[in-house]
């Protein structure tokens with residue numbers, strides 16, 4: 026993980042900020058962050074409140090500072106770009122969060138538990154945000170998590186060179202310090218599980234945030250080899266068993282298929298762990314790749330071989346081991362439904378790329394098992410919700426994050442967690458005839 | 473350094489290679505250091521203030537603290553350093569060494585006596601060691617020895633008396649160095665003149681407190697738990713130095729050559745001091761910040777400025793601004809104007825709108841969709857604060873524009 030800003034660097038970057046009136050940066054964050062406020066506070070040496078503004082709005086403010094694609098969010102409309110370049114908002118935000126950690130300043134407080142109990146399924150950013158917001162408002166929040174460790178994609182997907190496990194662990198402490206209870210190794214799979222939590226275990230409400238862990242696979246005749254991975258398994262191996270991962274890729278030729286962020290992450294992780302050559306195979310052109318421009322640049326800098334306008338047509342598998350990948354060149358035709366130009370195969374350009382390992386990064390969606398919760402889902406197994414708060418139609422059961430959106434970004438998961446928490450608090454207050462404590466700022470719905 | 477124009481200048485009857493001198497301070501502490509400054513291009517030195525040694529001088533530790541602003545280092549500098557702590561003999565040796573090896577450079581000995589006898593003895597000793605001029609330090613604001621430094625500069629009779637004593641024994645020109653920590657700089661300057669001073673140097677440091685520790689409650693620099701009001705220097709004090717020079721240069725009764733000091737770092741600062749009437753300038757904090765190498769950029773900048781403006785010598789610009797430095801009662805209040813916006817270059821930050829609303833004439837509204845200020849010219853006070861915060865500079869996109877027959881604007885009352 027790269028080093029963060031020092032105090033001097035943060036101050037100097039804050040000094041570049043134009044402290045805008047009606048600041049555009051504050052309109053770009055799905056999680057409702059107001060960078061103009063915390064930058065101004067830093068500039069006026071009000072560091073504690075700068076950190077407080079970040080954390081009160083987003084308990085995962087440190088994670089977001091590191092992993093958010095800021096150039097398409099807060100920094101997109103940054104006025105300073107009119108002078109030279111946008112303010113490095115993420116770096117300033119990370120500095121302030123780390124400053125609070127280093128100085129032992131914890132900006133968040135929870136109200137004493139008042140007996141309300143909420144169950145949350147999935148300890149990813151959506152579930153954890155919801156839990157933290159509810160804990161701050163005085164609820165007991167219990168998070169049920171399938172994996173042995175909390176964090177969701179933050180722990181098992183995003184590679185360590187971008188965010189270390191220690192950094193994540195420190196931020197999760199801010200969540201558990203609020204009294205959030207995370208029960209790892211407790212999957213909840215079915216509508217019966219939901220029934221039990223609500224009826225027998227007497228939870229007042231439930232938020233479902235199980236993410237999008239189903240990988241799309243390449244539809245080719247031959248695929249059956251332990252050398253063919255999906256990107257998520259590949260990255261999970263890198264995160265959970267770095268030594269085993271290094272032994273697996275060292276000196277190997279790795280072909281990553283896809284052009285999104287997971288593809289960049291898988292490619293760079295392989296390269297950093299000693300892969301000899303890493304190819305990134307993509308069927309459209311460089312500019313159509315959906316990956317974050319910064320991640321793309323970093324993949325180039327890491328020495329990934331970008332093979333664009335090339336479509337894999339089959340694997341070459343010998344005795345169960347991968348020998349190569351069959352490819353065909355493509356050219357771009359008229360735009361398709363996604364608005365991007367459609368790749369069409371060019372006859373007579375079939376060729377083969379020798380490769381030891383293949384990694385498919387073709388996209389993630391909720392797994393088919395998500396249908397078993399008994400909530401309405403669409404063809405991609407995404408839970409269908411009725412409103413911005415994530416109400417599912419089943420009373421006091423809400424859903425959000427990637428489980429609803431399909432593979433998205435952390436800031437949107439945070440948004441969903443906040444919206445769900447607010448809705449749950451309002452509904453519970455309505456039932457008891459009181460008003461919801463105004464702990465949570467209503468984020469404008471910026472889906 | 474490329475080939476430069478002739479930057480020589482007359483000062484107290486002496487011809488200097490250029491007007492840029494080290495001022496008396498740690499940057500001129502030893503012969504070895506000053507030699508390197510000469511090689512870098514300084515036209516001369518006011519050597520670190522020499523004392524007789526009757527009282528032992530010990531510098532406090534630490535002796536300086538920087539004043540930073542929004543990530544910019546050393547906007548100002550606070551110091552509690554005393555005069556030279558070296559034996560007088562060593563300093564005299566160094567004066568001889570400098571004069572012997574750099575005969576063309578101006579060597580000014582700064583001295584400070586703690587009695588009438590000491591002033592006399594110091595004047596004779598430094599003159600005999602080859603100094604071209606003397607500077608009398610009437611201005612150090614934090615001397616640990618009673619009745620010295622700034623205390624003399626504030627007791628005008630004493631200042632005059634010490635000047636007289638030195639003048640009685642010195643054959644070389646004598647310059648008095650003034651403290652700005654008085655009401656009117658011309659008062660002590662006139663006393664110095666009456667005492668026989670040939671020139672005035674100003675300013676020494678401004679008495680200040682650069683900051684207080686929030687945990688230890690001690691001023692900076694924190695000298696083992698305590699600190700003192702003491703000398704503040706650097707870019708933050710330049711306006712005070714410039715003002716003092718202009719006031720003395722604009723006083724016909726004084727009529728002495730002036731050496732300008734205070735926050736000088738660039739050739740622009742030097743030109744400004746010359747335009748206000750100084751014919752030499754002195755530098756400390758600029759060197760503490762960047763080293764002797766800044767003189768290269770100062771000399772090159774001066775040379776190009778002469779070309780650009782068609783002057784053939786620096787002497788031609790000395791005092792050129794003085795006719796335009798007037799008292800406010802001489803302003804032409806009949807002429808008014810507005811802030812004129814070149815909105816094609818606006819980046820849309822809205823800072824103008826914030827400050828106009830809270831500190832100006834409330835004449836800007838905000839076009840949210842276009843992210844541009846919209847001005848009601850009839851309300852503009854021409855206070856120009858919007859132009860101070862506007863980030864689009866060089867040239868500024870908000871400029872003052874005269875508007876003929878525009879009455880001065882006065883905001884309406886409530887109710």
Ligand SMILES: Cc1cc2nc3c(=O)[nH]c(=O)nc-3n(C[C@H](O)[C@H](O)[C@H](O)COP(=O)(O)OP(=O)(O)OC[C@H]3O[C@@H](n4cnc5c(N)ncnc54)[C@H](O)[C@@H]3O)c2cc1C
Pocket residue numbers: 092093094146147148149150151152169170171172175176177178179182183184211212213214234235236237238257260286287290389425426427428432433434435436438
């Ligand atoms: C490789 C990769 C890189 C990424 N990089 C970025 C990035 O740089 N920036 C960014 O903003 N986003 C990035 N994302 C996307 C981001 O991680 C997700 O959008 C975000 O984590 C979604 O949050 P979530 O809480 O909805 O789901 P998740 O983070 O997926 O969390 C869901 C949690 O639910 C648990 N769970 C699932 N099923 C059950 C069950 N039945 N019972 C109990 N627990 C269950 C899972 O184990 C998991 O812990 C990346 C994603 C991947 C895969």
Ligand SMILES: Cc1cc2nc3c(=O)[nH]c(=O)nc-3n(C[C@H](O)[C@H](O)[C@H](O)COP(=O)(O)O)c2cc1C
Pocket residue numbers: 495496497498520521536549550551552553554555556582609612649675676677703704705706707709733734735736754755756757758
């Ligand atoms: C550390 C320090 C020590 C100084 N010592 C002396 C001194 O001994 N004698 C003196 O006349 N002025 C002394 N000065 C004042 C400087 O010569 C100069 O007048 C003042 O710093 C303003 O100029 P500047 O802004 O270029 O530093 C000292 C200044 C500093 C910062």
Ligand code: SF4
Pocket residue numbers: 041042043044045048049050051060061064102103104105111112114821
């Ligand atoms: S838009 Fe950019 S310059 Fe303006 S306040 Fe936000 S970060 Fe600062």
Ligand code: SF4
Pocket residue numbers: 810811827828829831832833834835836847851852853854855856857858859
């Ligand atoms: S000059 Fe003053 S009154 Fe006029 S627009 Fe600028 S800030 Fe407002």
Ligand code: SF4
Pocket residue numbers: 813817818819820821822823824825843844845858861862863864869870
């Ligand atoms: S301060 Fe300057 S750049 Fe910013 S909105 Fe006003 S005119 Fe435009």
